[in-house]
Amino acid sequence: MRLAVENLDVSLSGRPVLHGVGLTVEPGEVVGLLGPNGAGKSTLMRALAGQIAASGTMRLGADDLAALPSAARARLLAYLPQSRIIGWRLMVGDLVGLGRLPWRGFGARLRPHDAEIVARALDLMDVAHLAHRPATELSGGEQARVLAARAVAQDTPVLIADEPASGLDPAHQITMMRALARLAGEGRAILVSLHDLTLAARWCDRVVMLKDGRLAAEGAPEAVMTAENLAAIYGVAAHITRDEGGLILAPIGLTDGGAP
């Protein structure tokens, strides 16, 4: 299912945060959302997830995203918020099972089909061995993967993940990106915000770069993650090389007259 956004404007407490942003995510594609802090990445994702009011068009397939009832939306679009909240000492398996809520009848238990999807989500995020541990007693990175598994268990055609890789060790950053790539391989549309440039360049099919609430660059990583764009958008000088797997980008300093 194709996610298409056109001319999106969002204001928070009267202050305009997004100005006429447009982007598309095709089925089977991982699109990276990049930009400095405060560029509007989370705001864009929250608008797509229906958490805040926005003007402009947001379409999911043939449907108008803003007009969908919340229950129907939850079966089409999963959203992994940046804030990682676990309210009670829930077992990891039960917590990930919450991702099945939109598919369950009132008070019904998990059916075998649901349990299968939950088991797959646990596997995909490499947390199956933690299924019977209380989620509150895990490390921050483990909790991040458990919460991501919850969004995966929602089993939706579209997944929006806000910085799912932050706070993860290098191996699990790659696990996370590989999991997203696999989900895309099943025909899902994935939108993911990232701060790690190399991770974005190597795992995303396309990247969308925001600056000050406006679309700054959009296209294949090789085409848009250039020294000029990184200087203009982040205000950093980056060392850029490549190997057979794609670009390797390391920010090494601030550009003269750069933003920070």
Add this chain to the structure above:
Amino acid sequence: MKPLALNLALALLALALFLASLAVGPAELGVSESVRGLFAGGGEAAAIIMREIRLPRALLGLSIGFTLGMAGAVLQGFLRNPLAEPGIIGVSAMAAFGAVAVFYSGLAGSALYALPAGALTGALAAVLLLMALAARNGSTLTLILAGVALSSLAGALTALVLNLSPNPFASYEIIFWLLGSLKDRSIAHVWLALPLMAAGWLLIALSARAIDALSLGEEAAASLGIHMARTRFLIVAGVALGVGAATAVAGTIGFVGLVVPHLIRPLTTRMPSRLLLPAGLGGAALLLAADVAVRLVLPAGELNVGVLTALIGAPFFLWLVVRARREVF
């Protein structure tokens, strides 16, 4: 413990204490006499004692305890805060103020329904105010803060009424009622409160999915298809109906709604919806036990059950916090 086994065990406990509540009282009735009094017709003393004194008291203990336990469980789940209890949204305090206002106006003696009607009006006013606030600014924090403000305001108004009270006897009556008791209630009180409490249970049960999803925070819950405004309505209205009706007939009974979910939670999967029924049953058992205890400890005295629950509940809660300071919930 398996959920079914837990619910069954708690239901049996509540039933046993319900029967104990029927069996205890100043009149020395034997078991067979009590049973005959309960079911046989006629106007003999045993029948009057059982049907008009002990049965209403036991029924109110059961249903009010259930309401308080369930209301505490749903509020803790909803607010993701283990310190939440029915008193926190200001409904109990407003209901108490409503009742006190009726006392002060002198209408309390005019009809059986005057006092409960005053309390319900207070509870209703609290709900409407909270709803209006929640509708304007849809955040849960606003709801908590409004509840705290409302509780303080109701407390201040109650103090004002006591202050202006024309004679010491009226003040004494008001204070005594505020302490909370199940003593000397009639079956009419049961019929007045029970339907409202049952409606409250239903509304709370309808929010079960939502409080599970809210374990992950409001944003994640909304993304799981939970309609936050609807959930807020269900829970605030459910708690207000239940606790408002309970306060209307029994005065304020504290700590049951706070302590019971804590006692029961470790026996469950900690999924908030799975706590609702056990917490209700546990609340019923606790209030019935406390109400039996006040009759056994001071048979001739006037120890109020609300005093006992606070007296036991507060130190017990402190002990819970100290024992599990790392992980209270």
